[in-house]
Amino acid sequence: MTATTTARFTEKNTPVVPASFWDRFVSLSNNKSQPVVIENGALIEPLLTLQDVFQLARNVVESGDLTVNADGKMLDQPTVPAFPEHFGGFEQFVRDFAALNDAEGITFTRDYCLKHSSTVATKLRAFTHGYIERYGMPYPGANAVFIGGRYRSTWIGLHNDSCDTFLFALYGRKRMMIWPPAYFDSVALEKKSALNGVCFGHIDVSPYADDAVIYEVAAGEIFFIPAGWWHYNKLEELETTLTLSVGMFSHGTAQGFCENPIKASMASKAGSASMGAIKQRPSMVFESLAEVELPVQAVRFVDTIRDNSKIQMLLKLSANGIIRDRTLDRPDTLYWPDLIVGARVDSPIFLLALDEEAGLLFAGGAMLRVKQFQAVRVLVELLQRADPLAMAQVLRGQYGDEEILGVVRWLYAQAAIDLIA
Structure with missing residues (x-):
C-alpha cells in the first residue's frame, strides 16, 4: 500500500507502522541482539495512546481479572478502590490502592491482557506485523502484559524473559538495569520459574550494579529487551506508571501447536466414529510404515487433526499472532x-x-x-x-x-x- 493511500485513511483506522521504523530497529538493536531505547517520535504517529491503556486498565480492574503485588508481596484478596472516570484521577487511585492494602507501593498486572481491549489488540497487530515480516511469526505468538501502579522496582524482582520484549511506557518512566544472558550463570542465586522466563525475586542487586547497563526510558518511548537478558527496574522513589509489555515468543512446541486441533478433532464426528474390528492381515515384511494401512476411521481422524492444525495456522497468520476475544469496536453505520x-x-x-x-x-x-x-x-x-x-x-x-x-x-x-x- 502506498504512502499516498495510507495518508488518506480516516481517523477511525489503526495507525500504520512504517518499514523505516523496523529498519531503524534492526540497525539500533544489531538485528535484535542488543537492548535499545527507541525514542519518542520514531513512529509517524503514536501506536498507542495514554487513553488506550487507561481504558485497558479500567477493563482489567473492573473485570477483577488482575494480579496485585503490594511492596513485593502477592495479595490473594486485595482491596481494590473504584476506578476513576478520567485519567486525572489515576494518581489518587494508585495511592488509595496502596493505602487500602497497607502498602507503600502497589502494582496490578494482567498477562494475556488483550482480551480486555480490542482496540489495543488491533493496534498491536499493526506493530507485530513488521517484526513478523523480518523474523517470521513466532509460535505461540505474542503475549501482552498490562502493568500499572506506583512502585520503586520491578514487581517480580530481577528476572529474564524467554521472549523478545517490547516495553511501551505510556505513563511514567523506567530506569532499567540490564545484564547479558550469561552474567548470572556462575552466581549462587535461587532460580524460580516465572510465567515467561526465570526469576531471582526481590534480591539485593547492589553487588551487581556496577556491571549493569542503565537504560532510561521516558513515557512515549519503546524499550526493547532481547530474549534471555536479565533486567530490573530500579527507581529512586515511588513513581506512577501505565505500561504495556509485548513479548514475541519463539519457544513453542509441536505438541503445543497441535493441542487445540487435537481436542477439536476428538470432539468431532471423526473422533467419535466407531472403529469396529480391525481386519486381520497375513504375516509379511514391510519396507516402511508407509506400507501399513490404518483403518479408514483412524485415517479420517488423523486427517481431521491435520485440517484443524492448518486452520489454526491460518487464524494465527491472519492475526499476526495476536488473537483477541472481543468483537472489535468498529461501529458499522455506513452506506x-x-x-x-x-x-x-x-x-x-x-x-x-x-x-x-x-x-x-x-x-x-x-x-x-x-x-x-x-x-x-x-x-x-x-x-x-x-x-x-x-x-x-x-x-x-x-x-x-x-x-x-x-x-x-x-x-x-x-x-x-x-x-x-
Whole structure:
C-alpha cells in the first residue's frame, strides 16, 4: 500500500507502522541482539495512546481479572478502590490502592491482557506485523502484559524473559538495569520459574550494579529487551506508571501447536466414529510404515487433526499472532455502496475453498464461512492488489451482492480493511 493511500485513511483506522521504523530497529538493536531505547517520535504517529491503556486498565480492574503485588508481596484478596472516570484521577487511585492494602507501593498486572481491549489488540497487530515480516511469526505468538501502579522496582524482582520484549511506557518512566544472558550463570542465586522466563525475586542487586547497563526510558518511548537478558527496574522513589509489555515468543512446541486441533478433532464426528474390528492381515515384511494401512476411521481422524492444525495456522497468520476475544469496536453505520476501501498490509486475508460454492475466510484471527465462493474470491483478489477499491466495483446489483456486502462488513469489523476518505 502506498504512502499516498495510507495518508488518506480516516481517523477511525489503526495507525500504520512504517518499514523505516523496523529498519531503524534492526540497525539500533544489531538485528535484535542488543537492548535499545527507541525514542519518542520514531513512529509517524503514536501506536498507542495514554487513553488506550487507561481504558485497558479500567477493563482489567473492573473485570477483577488482575494480579496485585503490594511492596513485593502477592495479595490473594486485595482491596481494590473504584476506578476513576478520567485519567486525572489515576494518581489518587494508585495511592488509595496502596493505602487500602497497607502498602507503600502497589502494582496490578494482567498477562494475556488483550482480551480486555480490542482496540489495543488491533493496534498491536499493526506493530507485530513488521517484526513478523523480518523474523517470521513466532509460535505461540505474542503475549501482552498490562502493568500499572506506583512502585520503586520491578514487581517480580530481577528476572529474564524467554521472549523478545517490547516495553511501551505510556505513563511514567523506567530506569532499567540490564545484564547479558550469561552474567548470572556462575552466581549462587535461587532460580524460580516465572510465567515467561526465570526469576531471582526481590534480591539485593547492589553487588551487581556496577556491571549493569542503565537504560532510561521516558513515557512515549519503546524499550526493547532481547530474549534471555536479565533486567530490573530500579527507581529512586515511588513513581506512577501505565505500561504495556509485548513479548514475541519463539519457544513453542509441536505438541503445543497441535493441542487445540487435537481436542477439536476428538470432539468431532471423526473422533467419535466407531472403529469396529480391525481386519486381520497375513504375516509379511514391510519396507516402511508407509506400507501399513490404518483403518479408514483412524485415517479420517488423523486427517481431521491435520485440517484443524492448518486452520489454526491460518487464524494465527491472519492475526499476526495476536488473537483477541472481543468483537472489535468498529461501529458499522455506513452506506457501503458509496465507499472506497483498502486492505491493511498488517492484516493478511486468507480464503480457503471447501468446494466450488463455499469457503472459509480468515482475517484478524477470526474465521467466517462464506457462500458464493467465486464472488468472494474476486473480492479478495481485488483487495490484495493494494489499490483503493470502490465498492461500486463489486456491488453491481447482481445476485450475491448481499453476501459480498456481508463479507466486506465482516472484514471491516476485523480491522482487515480500512475506509479511505
